[in-house]
Amino acid sequence: MxxxxxxxxxxxxxxxxxxxxxxxxxxxxxxxxxxxxxxxxxxxxxxxxxxxxxxxxxxxxxxxxxxxxxxxxxxxxxxxxxxxxxxxxxxxxxxxIQESGVLTALSRADRIGIVAISGASEKRHRLYMRRMGISDRIAGERALNITVDESARGSGTFARLQEIGNRLIEDGAEALVLGCAGMALHRAPLEAELGIPVIDPTxxxxxxxxxxxxxxxx
Amino acid sequence: MxxxxxxxxxxxxxxxxxxxxxxxxxxxxxxxxxxxxxxxxxxxxxxxxxxxxxxxxxxxxxxxxxxxxxxxxxxxxxxxxxxxxxxxxxxxxxxxIQESGVLTALSRADRIGIVAISGASEKRHRLYMRRMGISDRIAGERALNITVDESARGSGTFARLQEIGNRLIEDGAEALVLGCAGMALHRAPLEAELGIPVIDPTxxxxxxxxxxxxxxxx
Amino acid sequence: MxxxxxxxxxxxxxxxxxxxxxxxxxxxxxxxxxxxxxxxxxxxxxxxxxxxxxxxxxxxxxxxxxxxxxxxxxxxxxxxxxxxxxxxxxxxxxxxIQESGVLTALSRADRIGIVAISGASEKRHRLYMRRMGISDRIAGERALNITVDESARGSGTFARLQEIGNRLIEDGAEALVLGCAGMALHRAPLEAELGIPVIDPTxxxxxxxxxxxxxxxx
Amino acid sequence: MxxxxxxxxxxxxxxxxxxxxxxxxxxxxxxxxxxxxxxxxxxxxxxxxxxxxxxxxxxxxxxxxxxxxxxxxxxxxxxxxxxxxxxxxxxxxxxxIQESGVLTALSRADRIGIVAISGASEKRHRLYMRRMGISDRIAGERALNITVDESARGSGTFARLQEIGNRLIEDGAEALVLGCAGMALHRAPLEAELGIPVIDPTxxxxxxxxxxxxxxxx
Amino acid sequence: MxxxxxxxxxxxxxxxxxxxxxxxxxxxxxxxxxxxxxxxxxxxxxxxxxxxxxxxxxxxxxxxxxxxxxxxxxxxxxxxxxxxxxxxxxxxxxxxIQESGVLTALSRADRIGIVAISGASEKRHRLYMRRMGISDRIAGERALNITVDESARGSGTFARLQEIGNRLIEDGAEALVLGCAGMALHRAPLEAELGIPVIDPTxxxxxxxxxxxxxxxx
Amino acid sequence: MxxxxxxxxxxxxxxxxxxxxxxxxxxxxxxxxxxxxxxxxxxxxxxxxxxxxxxxxxxxxxxxxxxxxxxxxxxxxxxxxxxxxxxxxxxxxxxxIQESGVLTALSRADRIGIVAISGASEKRHRLYMRRMGISDRIAGERALNITVDESARGSGTFARLQEIGNRLIEDGAEALVLGCAGMALHRAPLEAELGIPVIDPTxxxxxxxxxxxxxxxx
CATH class of the missing domain: 3.40.50.12500 (Rossmann fold)
Incomplete structure (x- = not known):
């Protein structure tokens, strides 16, 4: 097999x-x-x-x-x-996971938003998405500005995810990608809270x- | 469940x-x-x-x-x-299946080619892919110019798929999407023959x- | 004839x-x-x-x-x-009329804005304009959020048109398209008020x- | 009036x-x-x-x-x-007339071709169309390589128009723009001959x- | 020589x-x-x-x-x-100098901002940059709204440059082009102040x- | 200093x-x-x-x-x-040198061509140029298909450069970039031979x- x-x-x-x-x-x-x-x-x-x-x-x-x-x-x-x-x-x-997360979100909505852990990675992601040739579909990327470690655990993380998610929705996002390997446990609650598809990239x-x-x- | x-x-x-x-x-x-x-x-x-x-x-x-x-x-x-x-x-x-077929191919190669059944659908597909905002990644679309019915059965279909597939490779395609719901049985042999990923859209x-x-x- | x-x-x-x-x-x-x-x-x-x-x-x-x-x-x-x-x-x-309205506006200004009746149609229009391949010329689309019926009659409609028109001008619009078949009677007064070309799509x-x-x- | x-x-x-x-x-x-x-x-x-x-x-x-x-x-x-x-x-x-000719052709077909008088103007037109933001809709531009004077009169002009028109159709053009102010009299016969819309820009x-x-x- | x-x-x-x-x-x-x-x-x-x-x-x-x-x-x-x-x-x-200024900035940062003298030139620059095919890299253009004469002398010019520069940084600019031939003497101080590359186009x-x-x- | x-x-x-x-x-x-x-x-x-x-x-x-x-x-x-x-x-x-070579060529001509050493690098270059957001200006890339070592010495290299250069001119290139650090000595003779600017990227x-x-x- x-x-x-x-x-x-x-x-x-x-x-x-x-x-x-x-x-x-x-x-x-x-x-x-x-x-x-x-x-x-x-x-x-x-x-x-x-x-x-x-x-x-x-x-x-x-x-x-x-x-x-x-x-x-x-x-x-x-x-x-x-x-x-x-x-x-x-x-x-x-x-x-970035490529797959983005492509998957593109099958769920027209314009998508990226929730990054840190603003420091925004440029790296932007260059990668421009290289992918799909920039016209990106509503925006916004950072939680927390550490990778916090992202998977911190109790304040979910409130921050909601806040950033809502701002991306205002930017025009109709689906979100969690821009980190370690936030899967927030996927379902965030999707329920925001009412739009949320994609875990892994x-x-x-x-x-x-x-x-x-x-x-x- | x-x-x-x-x-x-x-x-x-x-x-x-x-x-x-x-x-x-x-x-x-x-x-x-x-x-x-x-x-x-x-x-x-x-x-x-x-x-x-x-x-x-x-x-x-x-x-x-x-x-x-x-x-x-x-x-x-x-x-x-x-x-x-x-x-x-x-x-x-x-x-x-068009959207998913194309997005899946984009996770397997940079530039992709579409094998259409009929030239008559080329324009419809082109408009749809432009609407998707991913046209920069399309190497080309070429038609078999056979009927949907033939596509799933005709013995000559595979030879025609090889020919069209090779022309798309010359156009720059690094992966192919079969542009029809009924050609899945040709996917694996065509991939083996051409040496690049072939995606069945369904x-x-x-x-x-x-x-x-x-x-x-x- | x-x-x-x-x-x-x-x-x-x-x-x-x-x-x-x-x-x-x-x-x-x-x-x-x-x-x-x-x-x-x-x-x-x-x-x-x-x-x-x-x-x-x-x-x-x-x-x-x-x-x-x-x-x-x-x-x-x-x-x-x-x-x-x-x-x-x-x-x-x-x-x-969408296609013709947009193309006509493109002959009157570089960047154009769309006045929609309802926010619900914004996505439909966006996909259509991306398919047209002219998205680089769109400054924005904003909705009146009134009914089609009101659009042709309501006394409050013109004030709302002015407000939305001015916001599109702030977005960079140098000409406007009325995104509805039934607003022709507002075209001339709105053009006079805003000082930029206003196009009735019909x-x-x-x-x-x-x-x-x-x-x-x- | x-x-x-x-x-x-x-x-x-x-x-x-x-x-x-x-x-x-x-x-x-x-x-x-x-x-x-x-x-x-x-x-x-x-x-x-x-x-x-x-x-x-x-x-x-x-x-x-x-x-x-x-x-x-x-x-x-x-x-x-x-x-x-x-x-x-x-x-x-x-x-x-270039701008209007191109925009009009875009209301008649998805991809359009330009028939230029001279290859020398191809680059000028290309820069102008890129500035217009509509390049994705251009199938190609090909030149007759005759003088402006000949274009309106020469008996060989129509044969040359047919030849260039057919090559643009092979390039993917579904409508043509006559890239000169003086070819209007060829518009109708060329349209009849080629079977696709032909636009006189004036x-x-x-x-x-x-x-x-x-x-x-x- | x-x-x-x-x-x-x-x-x-x-x-x-x-x-x-x-x-x-x-x-x-x-x-x-x-x-x-x-x-x-x-x-x-x-x-x-x-x-x-x-x-x-x-x-x-x-x-x-x-x-x-x-x-x-x-x-x-x-x-x-x-x-x-x-x-x-x-x-x-x-x-x-516009072309060279922009291309030089593109070798120093991903997204760039333009500091114009006057808002009246914004459209002219935008058309020129779209013609250059590099619009995806432009974070924005903002005007000082001073005269060319003031730009090279006025004591208030530098404060205005800082203000506009900071707004362009908020827009996403990672390098700036001074959109005028006469502002070279402000280049080094502005670069020092803002902490991103500033390009004099001449x-x-x-x-x-x-x-x-x-x-x-x- | x-x-x-x-x-x-x-x-x-x-x-x-x-x-x-x-x-x-x-x-x-x-x-x-x-x-x-x-x-x-x-x-x-x-x-x-x-x-x-x-x-x-x-x-x-x-x-x-x-x-x-x-x-x-x-x-x-x-x-x-x-x-x-x-x-x-x-x-x-x-x-x-790729970025600088390309940007420099863009200041010398509208559409440019890339002369690569090997076809194996074409995809890498394409992705990089798409990431740069300047793909609309690329007429094509063609490979010499020689080794880096040969590129700087081999007597047959210049004839091959001419051939590939001429094909890129047919593709629409109006300036060329030598896609390798080691071909500077061919720059001037190739420019003289082809009659268009040739850029050494270093x-x-x-x-x-x-x-x-x-x-x-x-």
Whole structure:
């Protein structure tokens, strides 16, 4: 049968990997591919700068080589670090969560908004989305300005998500992408609260991987 | 648990619905949502013109109302007929196979090509893709110029797919979308032959629906 | 000589048709083509939703067939319902008032603004204008949020038009399009008040039709 | 009543003005505005270079001042020389034939082609159309490579128009604009021959002027 | 060796030419090309309108002819008047300061802002930048609304520059272009104050000219 | 005075660095900044793949730190490896040769062509140019399909450059960028042969650096 979908957390924070693992539980179905979450040991504790993003590329490329049975890879950091290099060496599809999160949101609404963790990443995301050629569909990006660590835990995070979500709706957003690998547990409550689709990018990328794997079975 | 993903064939050709049903078999997993394929009785035998495309809109809207338990709908005709109207009335996500096919291809390659059944639909697709705001990523669209009926059966179809696929590769395509609901059985052989990803749009839309349904379980 | 320009009101409100008829009086010149305004009996009382817009397509296509002597058709509803289907079957030019209104405004100013009746149509218009490939010239669209019925009569309508017009000017608009078939009587006063060109879309479409008909005489 | 629509031939070749005058005859209707064709005495014999195009700007601005009763102006040279300057000083609308020709074609087809007189003007037109923000709708521009003088007379011109028109159709054009003020007499035969709309840009601009003038009467 | 880079001030205000001359002093290096600043005697005292911009075109073309030894020309007015005509006749490169200022800023930041002297030129600049095809990179343009004369002297100018610069930063600008030939002396202090790159467009154009001249020496 | 402009060859082939050094000789002027060419010892012998491009990022970032007196940096590899990371850490401007080469060509012509060494880099360049938001100005990119090593020496290289250059001219290119750090010696002969501007990207980036440094002196 199909090999596992390997979801790589490019930072070395195992708690983030564990969170991913929980958020992906519903995607593990009997008869479907295994979904394996792994931590990049060489990664920084959080990918929070351009240099962080670049320093994980070679370790990611090496990690791919250690999973020869993988049927697909997901790079679970919203900067999609190493996406070009990984694709250039991998015999199986590689999905970046920013790309998949954005494309998935585009199938749910016309104009979309991005909720970033930090304003520092806004420019990186903007360049990436312009490169994707889909900028006309972006209503805006706004930052929570909290740490990655807080994003998955802090009790104030949800109130901040609501506030930023509402501002993106005023900007014209009709669906939102959570611009971080670690906010899946806020997805459903935020969607319920705001009344528009909210996309968790890791779930989106795993869905794309699942589709690629299952399509091969026909 | 989640209600069924309802895949609607907007033409009244039951053989097309049956083909869809077979192509979606791998997406039916234990514990996952049911995937139900239905035929729009009021549809024309094939959706081959703009008027055909428009005449199925109200029947589609009505059909949605007959599936109150659906967790998502897929409109399985490459013109995405009625997508705006269906979305405006449906409480659950509605996916069009053109939109999903194109977005899925965009997660597999930078520039993509579309294999149309007939040159007559090229303009309709072009307008739709421009409306999607992703035209910069389209390498081209080329038509097989065969009938929908032939597309699923004719022995000459595969040779024609190879020829058109190769021309799209010359145009710059790095992945292909099959621009019709009824060519799923050619997907894997064509991908093997051409060496680039080939996307069946119904599988792509069902994948998107599956992702939306499963995400709600976390 | 040339047959009539047939202007179709796709809703069944005869008062709207009568208003169109009056607004087009100046375009009826001796020696020029007749301009005939007709009501689509099967239309809803107002076209105010996506479903309304879709439900008039087939009746419109049928209506075209009842005017074999027409030299051109104008679909006088700002959603341009049925424009693709009508064009696909008509032997003579078919003009949509949204398309003509926007193109006419583009010949009067660089960036234009749209005055919509209702916020509910903003997304429909945006998708249509993106499909037209002219989004770079749109300064904004803002809604009066009144009913179609009020738009042609209500005494408060003009004050609201001024307010919305001024906000669009702040957005950068250098000309305005009235985003509704029934506001022609406000055109001249609003233009005088705001000091920038204001386009009535039905007049714009009839102008385009007139040009197409007269050009054939040389 | 409304003052005349003043159509200015920016070159000093009276034969060109006379040709314009004839082509506009059908647009002179009882009760409609007068359409007056004038020659720019200071213009070069033909506007065939960038310097020619720039040298007529001030004379054009001056000429406008000599027609205080005009209800609209049309600059009848496909380079739209002086359009910005004329608009900046004129109290009434000023139409350029390139702009009007292109916008009119966009109301008749999705992708349009331009038939230029000379390859030397291709770049000038391309920059102008990019400035218009409508480049996504241009299928191509191809040049006859004949002189302006030949264009209105030469017996070989029509054969050349057919050839270039057919090549533009292969490029994807679904309507054509004649990229010169002096080819109106070829419009109808070429349209009949090619089976797609062919737009004479001066007729298009006069139509726009007529629409602006008539709209003011309601 | 290489002939001079001839920098033309298209207005007849010698004080502006003298200011350019001083601002370019650092670009005069031993062994490098001479940099000669000349005044267009026929120019208006300031180029402040579209007509001003057009009236200098032919005199500029003539002036080029008087410098047959030039290795490059720079047109030092932010409207880039006559750029197309000058390029069409000059055997050596011609640089416009708007074009060079904008392209230089694009090498220093992703999104850039333009500080205009007067709101009246905003539209002219916008059309020019759209024609350049780089509008996606423009965060905004805002005007000081002072005269050209004040811009180089007035004590209040710097405070106004700070205010407008900060508003452009709020708009998303990550580098600024001074939209006028005469503000070079404010460049360094404004850059120091705002903390983002500030580009003087004449220095940018002279840099481009210098590069073109020096490249020929290898 | 100003510190040196440090030009970094990201591959470890000293012969390439020596070639850069020679090509930059004309840019070393008395009184101007020093131009220092350095080799990235940790680089691969040639940067010919995505992984090569990514593996030099951290070494480049480190190298910047070893030149605290630099007034500007130039990354002299046409992939602009590490440009984002280097900019994020450097207190002085960092120029990439692809970006500077393209922007410089855009100041010399409307539509430009890229001469790549290898077809393998075409996609990388395309994504980068789309990210730059200037794709509308690209006439095409064509590859010599020779090695980096051959590009600087092989006697057949010039004939191949002519051939590819002429094909790009047919594609519509009005200026060319040499898509490699090591082809400067072909620039002048190719420009003479083809009759359109040919840009060496390293010279272009050093020009930009020179301009940034000299501007600070006023």
């Amino acid at each position: 199909s090999g596992p979908i390997v979801v790589i957390n490019p930072n070395s924070n195992q708690a983030v990997t564990d969170g991913l693992d929980r958020a992906l539980a519903p995607f593990r179905l009997d008869g479907g591919p295994e979904i394996k979450c792994v931590t990049l040991a060489e990664g920084p504790f959080g990918v929070e700068s351009q240099v962080h993003s670049d320093q994980v590329v070679l370790p990611l490329v090496n990690l791919l080589g250690q999973h020869p049975d993988a049927s697909a890879f997901v790079i679970a950091c919203y900067s999609d670090p190493g996406i070009d290099a990984c694709r250039s060496v991998s015999p199986v599809p590689v999905f970046g 779930q989106a990328a795993v869905t794309a991987a699942l589709g690629a794997v299952l399509a091969k079975r026909f | 989640s209600g069924p993903i309802v895949v609607i064939n907007p033409n009244s050709n039951q053989a097309v619905t049956d083909g869809l049903d077979r192509a979606l078999a791998p997406f039916r997993l234990d514990g996952g949502p049911e995937i139900k394929c239905v035929t729009l009785a009021e549809g024309p035998f094939g959706v081959e013109s703009q008027v055909h495309s428009d005449q199925v809109v109200l029947p589609l809207v009505n059909l949605l109302g007959q599936h109150p338990d659906a967790s998502a709908f897929v409109i399985a005709c490459y013109s995405d007929p009625g997508i705006d109207a269906c979305r405006s009335v449906s409480p659950v996500p509605v996916f069009g 599988q792509a839309a069902v994948t998107a629906a599956l992702g939306a349904v499963l995400a709600k379980r976390f | 040339s047959g009539p320009i047939v202007v179709i009101n796709p809703n069944s409100n005869q008062a709207v048709t009568d208003g169109l008829d009056r607004a087009l009086a100046p375009f009826r010149l001796d020696g020029g083509p007749e301009i005939k305004c007709v009501t689509l009996a099967e239309g809803p009382f107002g076209v105010e939703s996506q479903v309304h817009s879709d439900q008039v397509v087939l009746p419109l296509v049928n209506l075209l067939g009842q005017h074999p002597d027409a030299s051109a058709f104008v679909i006088a509803c700002y959603s341009d319902p049925g424009i693709d289907a009508c064009r696909s079957v008509s032997p003579v030019p078919v003009f949509g 007049q714009a479409a009839v102008t385009a039709a007139l040009g197409a008909v007269l050009a054939k005489r040389f | 409304s003052g005349p629509i003043v159509v200015i031939n920016p070159n000093s070749n009276q034969a060109v003005t006379d040709g314009l005058d004839r082509a506009l005859a059908p647009f002179r209707l009882d009760g409609g505005p007068e359409i007056k064709c004038v020659t720019l005495a200071e213009g070069p014999f033909g506007v065939e270079s960038q310097v020619h195009s720039d040298q007529v700007v001030l004379p054009l601005v001056n000429l406008l001042g000599q027609h205080p009763d005009a209800s609209a102006f049309v600059i009848a040279c496909y380079s739209d020389p002086g359009i910005d300057a004329c608009r900046s000083v004129s109290p009434v609308p000023v139409f350029g 007729q298009a601009a006069v139509t726009a002027a007529l629409g602006a003038v008539l709209a003011k009467r309601f | 290489s002939g001079p880079i001839v920098v033309i001030n298209p207005n007849s205000n010698q004080a502006v030419t003298d200011g350019l001359d001083r601002a370019l002093a650092p670009f005069r290096l031993d062994g490098g090309p001479e940099i000669k600043c000349v005044t267009l005697a026929e120019g208006p005292f300031g180029v402040e309108s579209q007509v001003h911009s057009d009236q200098v075109v032919l005199p500029l073309v003539n002036l080029l002819g008087q410098h047959p030894d030039a290795s490059a020309f720079v047109i030092a007015c932010y409207s880039d008047p006559g750029i197309d005509a000058c390029r069409s006749v000059s055997p050596v490169p011609v640089f416009g 220095q940018a154009a002279v840099t481009a000219a210098l590069g073109a001249v020096l490249a020929k020496r290898f | 100003s510190g040196p402009i440090v030009v970094i060859n990201p591959n470890s082939n000293q012969a390439v660095t020596d070639g850069l050094d020679r090509a930059l000789a004309p840019f070393r002027l008395d009184g101007g900044p020093e131009i220092k060419c350095v080799t990235l010892a940790e680089g691969p012998f040639g940067v010919e793949s995505q992984v090569h491009s990514d593996q030099v990022v951290l070494p480049l970032v480190n190298l910047l730190g070893q030149h605290p007196d630099a007034s500007a940096f130039v990354i002299a590899c046409y992939s602009d490896p590490g440009i984002d990371a280097c900019r994020s850490v450097s207190p002085v401007p960092v120029f990439g 010279q272009a980036a050093v020009t930009a650096a020179l301009g940034a440094v000299l501007a600070k002196r006023f």
